[in-house]
Amino acid sequence: MLPRFRHLLVPLDFTPRNQPALEVAFEIAAREPAAVTLLHVIETLHGGSESPDLELQSFYKRLEERADSELDARARRFAEAGIRVTQRIRYGHRAVEIVRFAAEHAVDLIVMTSHALDREHAATSLATISYQVSVLCHCPIMLLKST
DSSP, rough: OOOOOOOEEEEEOGGGGGHHHHHHHHHHHHHOOOEEEEEEEEHHHHHHHHOOOOOHHHHHHHHHHHHHHHHHHHHHHHTTTOOOOOEEESSSOOHHHHHHHHHTTTOOOOEEEEEOOOGGGGHHHTTHHHHHHHHHHHOOEEHHHEE
């Protein structure tokens, strides 16, 4: 039987609620086997000018350095288990960049966490990154509800 999923994408924002997505991706990748990409998108600020000033460039550089460190820490477990893992950082709107990355890199499955639906205010759930990705993406998405 051919593996169903060959390339998993795990978008991360480095909060503790990402842990279930990392655990599930690890289990799937070890079983299939599949490659895993850990992706962090740095949300860009749009201040009206074409090129960011030096202060903003410095701010983005610090965010990228932190993201590199965080991605390294999370990738280590996959690498130690012999799972092919890559780390990527993108700049832009998070949902758009996640969907774009998945399309450009033949991702078979996105594994990500999602807020639990607030039944009293269901419309607010439509603005979440996970909902936007689930609607816009071409591949299957596993949403793990955080509590």
